[in-house]
Amino acid sequence: RFSFGSRWSPILFGLSWDLLWLFVGFFTTRNSEFPRKSFFENAQTAGGDAQQYQQYLKFKWIYLVAYLLVVTGDWFQGPYLYAVYASFGFTSSQISAFYLCGFSSALIFGTIVGSLGDKYGRKRNSLACCLFYIGSSVFLCTGNFWMLLLGRVCGGIGTSLMYSAFEAWMVCAHKKAGYPDSWLQNTFGDASLGNGIVAIAAGVVASFLADQWGPQAPFYASALLHAACGVVIFLTWTENYGESKTPVVTTNESAASAAAASSGGFSGALALFRADPSIAALGLVMALFEGTMYTFVYCWTPALAPNHEPLPFGLIFAAYMAAVMVGGSTFSIVAASQWMTVERFALALFAAGAVSLTGSALLLGAGEIVFLCFCVFEGCVGSFWPTAGTIRSRIVPEQVRATVLNLFRVPLNAMVMGTMGLTFVLSTRSMLLLCGLFLAIATALQRYINVSQERKAAAAAAAVPVGAAPAAAAVPPV
Numbered sequence: 105r106f107s108f109g110s111r112w113s114p115i116l117f118g119l120s121w122d123l124l125w126l127f128v129g130f131f132t133t134r135n136s137e138f139p140r141k142s143f144f145e146n147a148q149t150a151g152g153d154a155q156q157y158q159q160y161l162k163f164k165w166i167y168l169v170a171y172l173l174v175v176t177g178d179w180f181q182g183p184y185l186y187a188v189y190a191s192f193g194f195t196s197s198q199i200s201a202f203y204l205c206g207f208s209s210a211l212i213f214g215t216i217v218g219s220l221g222d223k224y225g226r227k228r229n230s231l232a233c234c235l236f237y238i239g240s241s242v243f244l245c246t247g248n249f250w251m252l253l254l255g256r257v258c259g260g261i262g263t264s265l266m267y268s269a270f271e272a273w274m275v276c277a278h279k280k281a282g283y284p285d286s287w288l289q290n291t292f293g294d295a296s297l298g299n300g301i302v303a304i305a306a307g308v309v310a311s312f313l314a315d316q317w318g319p320q321a322p323f324y325a326s327a328l329l330h331a332a333c334g335v336v337i338f339l340t341w342t343e344n345y346g347e348s349k350t351p352v353v354t355t356n357e358s359a360a361s362a363a364a365a366s367s368g369g370f371s372g373a374l375a376l377f378r379a380d381p382s383i384a385a386l387g388l389v390m391a392l393f394e395g396t397m398y399t400f401v402y403c404w405t406p407a408l409a410p411n412h413e414p415l416p417f418g419l420i421f422a423a424y425m426a427a428v429m430v431g432g433s434t435f436s437i438v439a440a441s442q443w444m445t446v447e448r449f450a451l452a453l454f455a456a457g458a459v460s461l462t463g464s465a466l467l468l469g470a471g472e473i474v475f476l477c478f479c480v481f482e483g484c485v486g487s488f489w490p491t492a493g494t495i496r497s498r499i500v501p502e503q504v505r506a507t508v509l510n511l512f513r514v515p516l517n518a519m520v521m522g523t524m525g526l527t528f529v530l531s532t533r534s535m536l537l538l539c540g541l542f543l544a545i546a547t548a549l550q551r552y553i554n555v556s557q558e559r560k561a562a563a564a565a566a567a568v569p570v571g572a573a574p575a576a577a578a579v580p581p582v
Contacts (some may be wrong), residue, residue, distance in 0.1 A: 124347070160283045164291050166340045167274045170230070173333035174266055177237060179306035180326040181259070185244075187319040191582055192247045202256050204521060209260025211517035215259050218268045218510030219370060222346030224271035226506060227337060233265035234334035241327040245320045268509035273506065275497045276344040286498050289446065292490030293436035300429035300486060302421065346503045373507045382556035383499060385549045387512040392546040393454065393488055395519035396539045402524075403539070407468060407533045415417070420475070424482040431486025447554045448495045453491060454547040457484040462540030465533050466571045499557060 117156045221229035236258045243255030278288055313321035377384040409415050438449050457480075464477035500508050527535060 105271075112366075119514040124406050125184045129277075130384065137311035148416075154316060156283065157287075159281070160287055163277065163281060163283070164294065167270075167277075167291065168295060170333050170336045170341070170517070171270050171274075171295055171328055172302050174233065174237070174270065175299050176302040176306050177326040177329035177333065178263070178266065178308050179303050180322045180329065181241065181244075184314055184319045184322050188244055189252070189316070190321065191319050192252075196245035200250060203524070205253055206256040206260040206263075207517050207521050207524075209266045211260075211514060211521075213261050214259065214395060215264065215510045215514055215546060218264045218513075219373075219507035221265075221269050221272060221506035225343045225345055226269050226276065227341045227343045228271055229265055229269035230337050230341070231334055231507065233262050233269055234330045234337070236262035236265065237330040238327045238334075241323040241330070244323055264510055264513055267513065268506050271451040271493060271496070272346070272509060273341065273344060276346075276502055279502070280344060285498070289439040289490065289494050290436065290495040292497075293432060293439060296435065296486055296489040297429055297483075299489065300425050300432060303428070304425045307421065307425075346507070370507060373504045373511055376501065376504060376508065380499075383508070385496065385548075385553050385556075386411050386499065388515060389454075389546045389549045390492055390512050390555070391519055392549070393457070393492075394516050395543045396457070396524060396546075397485055398489075398520045399523045399527075399535060399539055399542075400461070400478075400481065402527050403532055407464065407474055407478075407536065408471060410469075410532070421511045423475075423479060427479045427482035428486035431483035431488075432490060433486075434483070435487045435490045439490075446491055447550070447557065449487070450491050450495060450550050451547060451554065452522055453484050453487050454550055456544050457481050458540050458543035460484070460549060461536050461543065465536035465540060468536070482540055495553075 186199060189202055194202075217232065218229065240255045240259035240262055243251045243258065246252070246255075274291065275288065278291070279285075310322040310325070313325055335380070377387075408420070438444060439446060444452075460477045460480040464474045464481075467473050467477070496509070523535075523538075526538070528536070
């Protein structure tokens, strides 16, 4: 049995630096001449050339600037949301109601508003995301109960749009430009890496602002960042659509899936789930992992400090974020080197997450080992975002991409609301075991998805006449 006490500081300090140096090593290796050459050779085999690759790099940064601005604004809000409510004198039960309102808004209104992007444009939806986030920040600083509720409604809608509209726009614009599908992995990997970096920077700056001007100050900064994001989107993005306005073929999209999605909107998305259950299973995988991630936020503090020990939480957070960046870099290295397919990597990712959280539950009380397990899980989180984005880009039809991405968040929001209630009746050990079970189920579902997509690819290959050119960019065997 390990003790907490003074041993935590040197252990956390050393581990944090180890993780940071590991991230630096990954970043250096990733940007050395060999990986660049290897990646470009892969790009050439996928149909790219030097001029097209330079155009792709410009496009990638146009997307990343806007994406990192919106997620940075979101990171500014998160740590001080509870503190703002508490500063207005609201009780814990009232604050819980605000949180519940936000998740309910994302579940109901966010799904409806997000699906409109396929019909009216993903750029417009991304601009709407910035406006909802700005409204959320402004209303949260009023102190009025009803304005605060309205702020949570806006925040819930903004969160749904952030996780759907931006990705839907980027994938469609990427395919319309004719860039090889393999380059999407690079965009998703850099977005995950950048997300980890801005999370750390946002935490530091938000802490300084809150110390100087109170817990409302980070929300004003968030509003400015989202306004800047809206300006960048308005000036640099072109509009694209789903449904029939943007005829883009999705990798490994079967005839049945394309026909089911052709009607667009909710009816097209629901028909797609019936025609291809593996896409519905993918939504459950996303919900299980992200739901586990949100549940982990409630669990890790009491797991490390069950008796409210004074631990260095800032250093712990820095270690977690370093692990997230290592995970994002790991995905980029695996994707570029082709050690394994992204689908197989997802299997290993979910299994590692299940083992780490189950192990932390069984070893609860062994502080340093539990912390290591948590760092492993955070590394899985860093790899999850680009992995999930790549898989979604391959199997979700373009006609209903924004609608499907928002429907994926329906079980997630329902799951988060359910687990929030369970935190009041289950112990920390039980919650961690439940999280391990969620990820074990996600692993099994991912295996089903891989087998289904492999059979679909084999059927498509068998349908090609002898001597005919194969279809473009089929999903590799999984």
